[in-house]
Amino acid sequence: MASPITFTSRAVGIGRARLGALTTPHGEIQTPQFMPVGTQATVKALTPGDLRAAGVQVILANTYHLSLRPGHERIARLGGLHRFMSWHGPILTDSGGFQVFSLAHLGRVDDDGVTFASHLDGSSQRLTPERAVEIQEALGSDIAMAFDQLVDATLPMAEVAVAMERTHRWAERCLAAHTRADQALFGIVQGGVDAELRRQSVASIAGLPFDGLAIGGLSIGESKAQMAATLDVVAEALSGDPRVRYLMGVGSPPDFFTAVERGIDLFDCVLPTRVARTGQLWTSAGKLNLRNARFLDDPDPPDVECGCETCRNHSRAYLAHLFRAEELLAYRLSSLHNVTYTQDLMRRIRAALEDGSYGTLREAVMAHYGGTGTRTDKGTVTGR
Numbered sequence: 001m002a003s004p005i006t007f008t009s010r011a012v013g014i015g016r017a018r019l020g021a022l023t024t025p026h027g028e029i030q031t032p033q034f035m036p037v038g039t040q041a042t043v044k045a046l047t048p049g050d051l052r053a054a055g056v057q058v059i060l061a062n063t064y065h066l067s068l069r070p071g072h073e074r075i076a077r078l079g080g081l082h083r084f085m086s087w088h089g090p091i092l093t094d095s096g097g098f099q100v101f102s103l104a105h106l107g108r109v110d111d112d113g114v115t116f117a118s119h120l121d122g123s124s125q126r127l128t129p130e131r132a133v134e135i136q137e138a139l140g141s142d143i144a145m146a147f148d149q150l151v152d153a154t155l156p157m158a159e160v161a162v163a164m165e166r167t168h169r170w171a172e173r174c175l176a177a178h179t180r181a182d183q184a185l186f187g188i189v190q191g192g193v194d195a196e197l198r199r200q201s202v203a204s205i206a207g208l209p210f211d212g213l214a215i216g217g218l219s220i221g222e223s224k225a226q227m228a229a230t231l232d233v234v235a236e237a238l239s240g241d242p243r244v245r246y247l248m249g250v251g252s253p254p255d256f257f258t259a260v261e262r263g264i265d266l267f268d269c270v271l272p273t274r275v276a277r278t279g280q281l282w283t284s285a286g287k288l289n290l291r292n293a294r295f296l297d298d299p300d301p302p303d304v305e306c307g308c309e310t311c312r313n314h315s316r317a318y319l320a321h322l323f324r325a326e327e328l329l330a331y332r333l334s335s336l337h338n339v340t341y342t343q344d345l346m347r348r349i350r351a352a353l354e355d356g357s358y359g360t361l362r363e364a365v366m367a368h369y370g371g372t373g374t375r376t377d378k379g380t381v382t383g384r
């Protein structure tokens with residue numbers, strides 16, 4: 001089966017960083033690229049028009065959530081996920097594995113699949129590799145993900161290895177079950193933070209005819225040094241593999257640089273939109289917490305360097321007021337800004353890789369975001 005996506009990339013002489021273009025059935029994606037998370041077929045508080053205005057090229061939607069509610073069969077009857085949510089650009093769906101292992105009340109994991117209790121109503125549900133593929137085919141995303149078993153990366157190596165080997169067997173079953181010619185399927189490399197397990201996982205997953213490769217099991221509380229070292233191992237093991245590489249669940253400004261330099265092309269994370277709803281804005285001058293009283297009299301826009309609707313029209317004082325009054329507009333304006341900031345940062349990273357100013361950009365961003373702890377942000381742990 002010919003791949004429904006094409007990916008071309010070139011090295012730029014900065015670590016393993018590359019610039020690329022990923023063509024999907026619903027449009028082209030410039031890489032490196034960030035995918036905002038639309039858990040319930042909506043990037044919370046934002047319309048598809050808002051996403052386009054922010055420069056978003058691809059979004060992620062959740063198999064677990066959408067299969068439970070409103071149901072993937074219903075979405076298929078209504079014309080598929082693109083039509084249902086009126087987002088006509090590329091969509092990537094995750095396999096549900098992450099949510100099953102982090103959000104559901106886990107019943108039983110066996111070699112065939114996972115039995116769990118829905119977080120909505122406690123009903124017993126079953127997810128297998130075949131079922132995860134069936135749901136994603138019904139949703140009709142451009143890119144589907146293989147069903148994997150996620151475990152805490154800091155567990156004993158033997159336990160991480162068992163989950164990894166199961167993930168490898170499930171990967172083959174996902175490929176065998178996948179039939180949609182207009183949907184790509186990505187495999188997921190696991191193996192925790194153990195170098196040898198990661199090498200084994202790359203050998204297994206990259207040896208299969210997936211359209212793209214993802215790196216899972218990171219940004220779940222390991223140290224930043226462990227994440228960087230693991231990405232080094234994976235990049236080395238993948239060198240020469242032409243497929244697009246997606247680092248799952250990573251989305252903070254410092255982590256983008258760490259990963260881009262190690263050859264990552266795609267990112268997703270709930271962080272930019274989740275923190276926005278708490279009043280934390282990411283700006284060219286660092287993080288602002290608009291719940292802080294000092295902003296109540298501040299007439300400046302959230303970010304003087306940002307051209308989003310929020311920054312063009314509204315002051316920090318107004319947003320600070322909206323958050324205190326718990327007005328709904330606070331969530332839309334802050335989410336719109338943080339998504340725009342994240343997209344602008346990725347665009348600036350691509351431009352800087354192109355024109356040689358990457359080091360300068362990295363230094364400028366790290367000066368505002370680099371000194372905030374040594375642990376990875378737990379971007380995805382509570383589900384999307």
Ligand SMILES: [Zn+2]
Nearest residue numbers: 306308311337
């Ligand atoms: Zn803005």
